[in-house]
Amino acid sequence: MCKRLRTKMYYVVGRDHVDLRESSPTAQYWCSRTAIVLGPDEMYCSPEVCQPGRACFEPE
Template sequence: MASLNEMISAGQICCCLRAKTMFYQVEGMEQAGDPSVAESRTYGNMWCSQTQSVLGPDGQAVDLEQCRPGRGCCETA
Protein backbone atom coordinates (compact mmCIF):
# COMPACT_ATOMS: atom_id res chain seq x y z
CA MET A 1 0.00 0.00 0.00
CA ALA A 2 1.26 3.47 -0.88
CA SER A 3 1.92 6.07 1.79
CA LEU A 4 -0.51 8.95 2.25
CA ASN A 5 2.05 11.35 0.80
CA GLU A 6 2.38 9.18 -2.31
CA MET A 7 -1.40 8.91 -2.69
CA ILE A 8 -1.77 12.69 -2.36
CA SER A 9 1.01 13.33 -4.91
CA ALA A 10 -0.67 10.95 -7.35
CA GLY A 11 -4.02 12.74 -6.96
CA GLN A 12 -5.71 9.64 -5.54
CA ILE A 13 -6.86 11.34 -2.34
CA CYS A 14 -7.48 14.89 -1.14
CA CYS A 15 -4.36 16.92 -0.39
CA CYS A 16 -6.02 18.18 2.81
CA LEU A 17 -6.21 14.71 4.39
CA ARG A 18 -3.79 14.30 7.29
CA ALA A 19 -2.62 11.52 9.62
CA LYS A 20 0.20 11.35 12.15
CA THR A 21 2.05 8.83 9.99
CA MET A 22 2.64 11.56 7.40
CA PHE A 23 5.03 13.34 9.72
CA TYR A 24 7.51 10.62 10.60
CA GLN A 25 9.26 7.71 8.96
CA VAL A 26 10.85 4.70 10.57
CA GLU A 27 13.46 3.41 8.16
CA GLY A 28 13.96 -0.29 7.70
CA MET A 29 10.68 -1.39 9.31
CA GLU A 30 9.33 -3.02 6.15
CA GLN A 31 12.60 -4.66 5.25
CA ALA A 32 12.92 -6.09 8.74
CA GLY A 33 9.43 -7.61 8.55
CA ASP A 34 8.27 -5.66 11.59
CA PRO A 35 4.66 -6.68 12.38
CA SER A 36 3.83 -3.11 13.40
CA VAL A 37 4.10 -2.09 9.73
CA ALA A 38 0.73 -3.64 8.94
CA GLU A 39 -0.78 -1.79 11.89
CA SER A 40 0.81 1.51 10.86
CA ARG A 41 -0.66 1.15 7.37
CA THR A 42 -4.09 1.81 8.81
CA TYR A 43 -2.83 5.39 9.32
CA GLY A 44 -4.68 5.86 12.60
CA ASN A 45 -6.86 8.88 13.16
CA MET A 46 -7.23 11.22 10.21
CA TRP A 47 -8.28 14.84 10.00
CA CYS A 48 -8.85 17.55 7.43
CA SER A 49 -6.22 20.29 7.33
CA GLN A 50 -8.87 22.82 6.22
CA THR A 51 -11.16 22.25 9.20
CA GLN A 52 -8.61 20.81 11.66
CA SER A 53 -11.32 18.28 12.45
CA VAL A 54 -12.43 14.74 11.65
CA LEU A 55 -15.12 16.36 9.49
CA GLY A 56 -14.44 17.94 6.13
CA PRO A 57 -15.78 21.32 4.95
CA ASP A 58 -18.91 19.52 3.76
CA GLY A 59 -19.63 18.20 7.27
CA GLN A 60 -18.90 14.59 6.34
CA ALA A 61 -16.30 12.32 7.97
CA VAL A 62 -12.77 12.22 6.57
CA ASP A 63 -11.04 8.94 5.71
CA LEU A 64 -9.25 7.18 2.87
CA GLU A 65 -12.49 6.00 1.29
CA GLN A 66 -14.35 9.33 1.37
CA CYS A 67 -11.62 11.90 0.63
CA ARG A 68 -11.26 11.18 -3.06
CA PRO A 69 -11.95 12.97 -6.35
CA GLY A 70 -15.68 13.43 -6.78
CA ARG A 71 -16.29 14.71 -3.28
CA GLY A 72 -17.25 18.39 -3.44
CA CYS A 73 -14.51 19.59 -1.10
CA CYS A 74 -11.75 17.29 -2.44
CA GLU A 75 -8.60 19.08 -3.59
CA THR A 76 -6.12 16.98 -5.55
CA ALA A 77 -2.54 17.70 -6.54
Protein backbone atom coordinates in the same frame (compact mmCIF):
# COMPACT_ATOMS: atom_id res chain seq x y z
CA MET B 1 -6.91 11.14 -2.68
CA CYS B 2 -7.37 14.66 -1.38
CA LYS B 3 -4.24 16.66 -0.61
CA ARG B 4 -5.88 17.87 2.62
CA LEU B 5 -6.14 14.39 4.23
CA ARG B 6 -3.79 14.00 7.21
CA THR B 7 -2.67 11.49 9.85
CA LYS B 8 -0.08 11.77 12.60
CA MET B 9 2.41 9.71 10.56
CA TYR B 10 2.26 12.39 7.85
CA TYR B 11 4.17 14.64 10.26
CA VAL B 12 6.31 11.94 11.94
CA VAL B 13 7.92 10.34 8.87
CA GLY B 14 7.11 12.94 6.24
CA ARG B 15 4.71 13.23 3.36
CA ASP B 16 6.84 11.20 0.92
CA HIS B 17 6.87 8.18 3.25
CA VAL B 18 3.16 7.91 4.05
CA ASP B 19 0.75 6.06 1.78
CA LEU B 20 -2.66 7.60 2.43
CA ARG B 21 -4.30 5.71 -0.45
CA GLU B 22 -5.10 2.77 1.82
CA SER B 23 -6.96 3.05 5.08
CA SER B 24 -5.28 1.95 8.31
CA PRO B 25 -7.36 0.55 11.18
CA THR B 26 -5.15 2.38 13.70
CA ALA B 27 -4.85 5.75 11.95
CA GLN B 28 -6.91 8.76 12.89
CA TYR B 29 -7.65 10.96 9.89
CA TRP B 30 -8.44 14.67 9.74
CA CYS B 31 -8.74 17.44 7.19
CA SER B 32 -6.03 20.11 7.14
CA ARG B 33 -8.64 22.70 6.08
CA THR B 34 -10.81 22.16 9.16
CA ALA B 35 -8.22 20.62 11.54
CA ILE B 36 -10.84 18.11 12.72
CA VAL B 37 -12.10 14.67 11.65
CA LEU B 38 -14.80 16.28 9.52
CA GLY B 39 -14.15 17.96 6.20
CA PRO B 40 -15.69 21.30 5.17
CA ASP B 41 -18.73 19.34 3.97
CA GLU B 42 -19.22 17.95 7.52
CA MET B 43 -18.47 14.35 6.46
CA TYR B 44 -15.79 12.19 8.08
CA CYS B 45 -12.32 12.02 6.55
CA SER B 46 -10.68 8.80 5.37
CA PRO B 47 -8.86 7.57 2.26
CA GLU B 48 -12.08 5.91 1.06
CA VAL B 49 -14.20 9.06 1.11
CA CYS B 50 -11.66 11.82 0.41
CA GLN B 51 -11.85 11.17 -3.33
CA PRO B 52 -12.87 12.98 -6.54
CA GLY B 53 -16.57 13.75 -6.50
CA ARG B 54 -16.57 15.03 -2.94
CA ALA B 55 -17.38 18.77 -2.90
CA CYS B 56 -14.29 19.73 -0.88
CA PHE B 57 -11.85 17.41 -2.72
CA GLU B 58 -8.52 18.93 -3.78
CA PRO B 59 -6.25 16.77 -5.96
CA GLU B 60 -2.59 16.42 -5.03
